[in-house]
Amino acid sequence: MTKANTEHPSLAIVIPAKNEAIAINGVLKKLREYFPAAELLVVDDGSTDKTADVASENGATIVKHPYSLGNGAAVKAGARACSCDILVLMDADGQHDPDDIPRLLEKLDEGYDMVVGARGRESQASIGRALANAFYNRFASLITGHSIPDLTSGFRAVRTNRFRRFLYLLPNGFSYPTTITMAFFRSGYPVGYVPIQAARRQGRPSHLSPVKDGVRFLIILFKVATLYSPLKVFFPASALLFLTGLFYYLYTFLTMHKFTNMSTLLFTAAVLVFLMGLISEQITALNYRDSDDSNNRHQDNKAR
Incomplete structure (x- = not known):
């Protein structure tokens, strides 16, 4: 790779890291070689090994947490600390190849506000995670109306x-990629994707926990729904409950000439689910309106 392909004005590379002393050395050496002018920020999220020392030896700026606050908290700390116009987020475990960064930046320059490194099936850690991620991607694509090949990738370039x-x-926690992707789509910011090949993580292995990852699976689905358009999930559920109640009422009326408690329960549940979706939709709209107002105030203050 030539230097001309890796130069980009005002670039910061933020790497959240926790106990990644083994892997981060090679990652930083490669980044410093390819991006000598970039601002390298390593957020040490409460590591108990020499992660911070290794990062410092490689010329990175260190943002250190006294104890682990989570991957998302580390990303937020890095975003607050950087002073550049373009932000690249990547992992410290060697899965993300610095060679792919120029491709992300080239895509960003086409007019996108965020570009995500989309992993293929061969890059998934296990069959279980591959199936879960495929479901995430399909569900999020249906909710947003946009093709989302990788909802949970942590490798991205963004303004x-x-x-x-x-x-x-x-x-x-670890679901920040889902949140930021849905927030960008909800606000009308264009999101692009570049296919990447993720390597196997170095250092400590990653294990799949059926209970922990199952709960995470459900939480991500709820986040997808509530962050973009809650009514797209709540309304079909409400309609299903209502139709079930209606058909059950017709059945009991024709067979027993009764309006049963079960029909009442189903109709009531349908109304409640619909109202919950309506309230969630309003809260979501207020959240993004508050974000717009805050951004406008910030721009006004800068202009003054």
Whole structure:
């Protein structure tokens, strides 16, 4: 790779890291070689090994947490600390190849506000995660009306001012990629995708926990729904309950000439689910309106 292909004005690369002393050395050496002018920020999220020392030896700026606050919290800390117009987010475990960064930046220059490195099936850690991610992607695509090949990828390039708008929405845990992707779609910011090949992580292995990852699966689905358009999920559920109640009422009326408690329960549940969706839709709209107002105030203050 030539230097001309890796130069980009005002570029910051933020790497959240926790106990990644083994892998981060090679990642930073490669980044410094390819992007000598970039601002390298390593957010040490409460590591108990020499992650911060290794990062410092490679010329990175260190943002250190006294204890682990979570991957999302580390990303937010890095976004607040950087002073560049373009932000690249990547992992410290060696899965994300710095060679792919120029492709993300080229796509960003086409007019996108965020570009995501989309992993293929061969890049998934296990069959279980591949199936879960495929379901996430399909579900999110249906909700937004846009093709989303990789909803949970943490490898992305984004315009810093756009990203900072949604810091208050981002969770401290590992589902921040889902949140920021849905927030961009909800606000009408164009999101692009570039296919990448993710390597196997270095250092400590990643294990799949049926309970922990199952709960995470459900939480991500709820986030997708509530962050973009809650009524797209609540209304079909409400309609299903209503139709079930209606058919059950017709059945009991024709067979027993009764309006049963079950029909009442189904109709009531349908109304409640619809109202919950309506309230959620209003809260979502208020969240994004508050974000717009806050951004406008920030721009006004800068102009003064």
